[in-house]
Amino acid sequence: MKQGNIKVALVGNPNAGKSTLFNALTGMRQKTGNFPGVTVEKKSGTFRIADANGHDDAHVTLVDLPGTYSIYPKSKDETVVMDILANPQHPDFPDVVVIVADASNLQRNLLLFTEINDLGIPTVLALNMLDVAESMNLTVNAVQLAMQLNVPVVRINARTGEGMKGLKEAVKQVVGRTEKPALRYFYEPKENEIGLINEVKEIHHLDNDYVALQYVCQHDNFSFLEQPVRAKLDALIEKYGFDENNFLANETIARYEKIKPIVSKAVKSEGATEQPYWTRKLDSILLHRVWGYVTFALVLLVVFQAIFAWASYPMDMIDAGTAAAIEWVKGALPAGVLNDLITDGIMAGIGGIIIFIPQIAILFALVAILEESGYMARVMVIMDKLMRRFGLNGRSVVPLISGVACAVPAIMTTRSISSRYERLLTIMVTPLMSCSARLPIFTILIALVVPETKVLGIFNMQGIALFGLYLLGLLGALGSAWFLSLFIPRREPSYFMLEMPSYKLPRWGHVGFTMYESVKSFVLEAGKVIMAISIILWVLASYGPGDSMNVAEQQVVASMTTAPQEEIDAAVASARLESSYAGQFGRFIEPAIRPLGYDWKIGIALLASFAAREVFVGTMATIYSISGDTEDVLTVKQRLIQEKNPETGGQMFTPAVCYSLLMFYVFAMMCMSTIAVVYRETHGWKWPMIQLAYLMVLAYGSAFLVYQVLS
Amino acid sequence: MNLNKERMSARTVSLLKKGEKGIIKSFTDRAMSLKLLEMGCLPGCEVRLDAIAPFGDPICINVGGNYSLSLRLNEAAVIELE
Structure with a gap:
């Protein structure tokens, strides 16, 4: 043997x-x-x-x-x-x-x-x-x-x-x-x-x-x-x-x-x-010309309700827990640079990661259930004709729906599309589907501008707003596919031919395993990047070239001798950040993003999130906890609400700014991993670069438009 | 569109009505026929049209009572029936 x-x-x-x-x-x-x-x-x-x-x-x-x-x-x-x-x-x-x-x-x-x-x-x-x-x-x-x-x-x-x-x-x-x-x-x-x-x-x-x-x-x-x-x-x-x-x-x-x-x-x-009786029975409903689409829309709506409404309870707990933990550590450790690094840098960064575990777990579990049950194949059937109009294939639905979780595995699933042309188009537009990394950004910004009211008794207004953003991403994907199909020559015929599996109950163990794996890889993979960037950012935001930060502080103190101590402290913190390395960086790109309504602080977060968009919120947390009043520890959302626009004296995060940011993140391809996977799948830099460019134009253009119209 | 085809040539799967059955005779497209063969659509095999997707395309057929296959109308049109 x-x-x-x-x-x-x-x-x-x-x-x-x-x-x-x-x-x-x-x-x-x-x-x-x-x-x-x-x-x-x-x-x-x-x-x-x-x-x-x-x-x-x-x-x-x-x-x-x-x-x-x-x-x-x-x-x-x-x-x-x-x-x-x-x-x-x-x-x-x-x-x-x-x-x-x-x-x-x-x-x-x-x-x-x-x-x-x-x-x-x-x-x-x-x-x-x-x-x-x-x-x-x-x-x-x-x-x-x-x-x-x-x-x-x-x-x-x-x-x-x-x-x-x-x-x-x-x-x-x-x-x-x-x-x-x-x-x-x-x-x-x-x-x-x-x-x-x-x-x-x-x-x-x-x-x-x-x-x-x-x-x-x-x-x-x-x-x-x-x-x-x-x-x-x-x-x-x-x-x-x-x-x-x-x-x-x-x-x-x-x-x-x-x-x-x-x-x-x-x-x-x-x-x-x-075939089993109920498979045929279910097919007559789920493939029906009206009920098929109604069911699909309902399924999607439930998915978004779950991500937004159900996940909010554990998320609020994690958010409050993180704030409490930071406060405790701040008090327990002796004050100084190390204390600041641990609390404002590392802990704020980690807090920005773990808060999204509930949403990611729910999202991956729901996608797994849809695939396991056999429903995904039906979705391909009812979407095929529609997809074909945009140069895609019914099979493109799987990458597009998985793209809601993460574009990287989604782009890898395009390999099941046999036509190279349809596969390329699907790869090009999949990053437009709003992935889970965009959720943190959407969540925070929606919470700032959309009231938490109920619609029709069951739907949460914020959930509907989120649904709208996902829909916008989908429309962007379809529109881009159509646009790109005008320029990419089609060489081979397109096939559909798909076996319809009979409906099955999902294996819950497997769904659980998928959920566990996705959360683990998010925390470890994305977490590493987010944490590294948070620390680097903290350093860049806490130190400046030469003596510039102290000079800035002295200037503020000298000019504000009569103001109450609290106001002086806030102004000093802000001036110090502005003269730090990060602040000068943000100042440098400010002219380019000013037309979108962003200031240099948002600019820092924007730059940091080029590597991975989920970094945005963690970065905001780090920036605002450095510039903010250090006495009490606030959640990111509270900080953003308190942030003042130095020019108008009103809120910095006005609806116009928030919606402009939302537009930017719906369309922008801010993810190194996606660029890397597109490079791998298309064997060259041509397509990832074209993708990066057209998505950047789309993002900047729409953010510009929204801000100019709303403000 | 379907009427024209019916007049000019043999009955094909794309012309089946919902619930209607037919027996596969041959294929008119070589590349497509290999795919269909590998998926179990053999000459002599009975097929039945089970469902039609919204907008009339793709369709779902039952192959030999064994399983359900979804295919586009142009793919179904290469399967000639007896």
Whole structure:
């Protein structure tokens, strides 16, 4: 038996329950990364196989490969499957492939199985969704199937975790085989293909006919083949007059001809078979020309209510808690620079991060529920025609909706869009969807200008305002897609073709896990940036070049001898900030942002938030706690309300300024991570730079317009 | 639009009415036919039009009583019925 680490790859059709099985096997022992060399997200995890006495026997690394209907990729994501399976040198090349099959649709699911079998990699077939098959009056005989397919077949239920032991046993047994059974090809090459196959086998030292055929058909997708090698293969194709399209169709039909008798022997059908009744019933409502949109709008509205209204309770508690903690530390530590750094710099910065945990948790949980339940596929259907008008695809809905959580994973999900053109357009406009990092900014500014009144008894006015901002982002995304589609040439036809999964109850454990993961990565990843910038900012705002800060202080004191002490203190703090490094920086860019209604203090926050927009609020917290009255600790919102405009003497954050800021942040692409992911996904700086530029123009223009109209 | 097509050529999935059934005969587009084959739309397989999205496109068909597939009208138009 092979000792140590066994590598297992999980493949299967979309909706066959592959990720559910992955979760059932690995539990919390999983991590996400990238496949080496490509930017396709890789989910891997580990599990152990115990021997008869319950001792650890083998350690298994499980890799979840992208869901696919066949080994011939239809989208960028799917190319990874064969890039690994055709290359035994690949670090993820598996010892065993576990193929997850939907038992209620066995014929189609076995197509992929026969293809992978023919590659000569040891396989185990996991029959999932037997309960669905049963509800459709189908009985699947696993023993019969195993005999016909010549591989171990295991009955599992990925959702309940049944059959995991049997599956592990089967994996162990296949790995432990001392002798590899002779390969029985499901597809026998035709006469005219044999010459080509033999030549490819010889050149590339292959011993498998079907792998050789994959070199012929897919070499452009194989990252392990150099360009000259690919060119040689092209020459061979030419020499033998191999017609790829013809071959693919013939191969697929030939496979189905082998599969049909196997399925009819192994699957007994009693009476009419149908999709679950309530799936059809629900579809008639959710795809309805009126109720479909009404439901979708309601679902979105509930999402925003949840983010805004429900999350406000824990957020208020965190806000008050942070303020109290800062006050306590301020009093407990001896006064001085260190005290200021910890309280005004670090603690104010951290407070700015953790307050958004409730919103982010709720948002990611709701998006996960929509995907899990099968509703997202229906949304793609009802939105496809609309999306097409803007040059997009129904599938663009998923990146756009996920963009509400975070543009980075959202842009990565565009890989499921097979048309490069539609994928590029979707990438270009996804950052316009208001991500969770904008929430902090929206929340604070809305709280300043929108009253907290109830509308129609249930809806919170602030929630509706937030909804409006998200809607504005969506309209901006669609409008930009349409505009960009006028300039980007379309090269290939557009496809939709989408399997509709039956509706399922979300797996709450998985929703919880997604929530936990997103909060963790927000706190750790975004938190690191926010905290670093908060500290740097505190330093820049507390120190100035040479003696400038003290000079400024003396000038203020000299000019205000008669004023009450409190007023002098406030003026001194403000003058000191203004002459600090940060203040001079803000002063420098003030002319550029003056037409938008912003002063140099907002300018500092604006600059700091170029790295990541969520920094804005933390920065405001730091700036205003440095310039403010140090006697009492206030929440950020209270500080902003108290902030005076030095010229008018009125409030600094007037509705005009707030709305102008809101416009700016709805459109501006202030996120390094998004720029980085667009660079990675489009392989160059051209598109991220175009994106950055057009979004900046949009942001500045609309903020300018709003401020000039309102003030 | 649908009427014209009906007159000139064979019955296709795009011409089915809601609830109507048909049996797949062949495909008129090669690139599309491979995708359809891989998704289980085989000649001889029975399909039924289950739902039509708002604005008439895309449509959802039931394939062989097994599962539900959503496709655009132009994609459905390449599937000829017996």
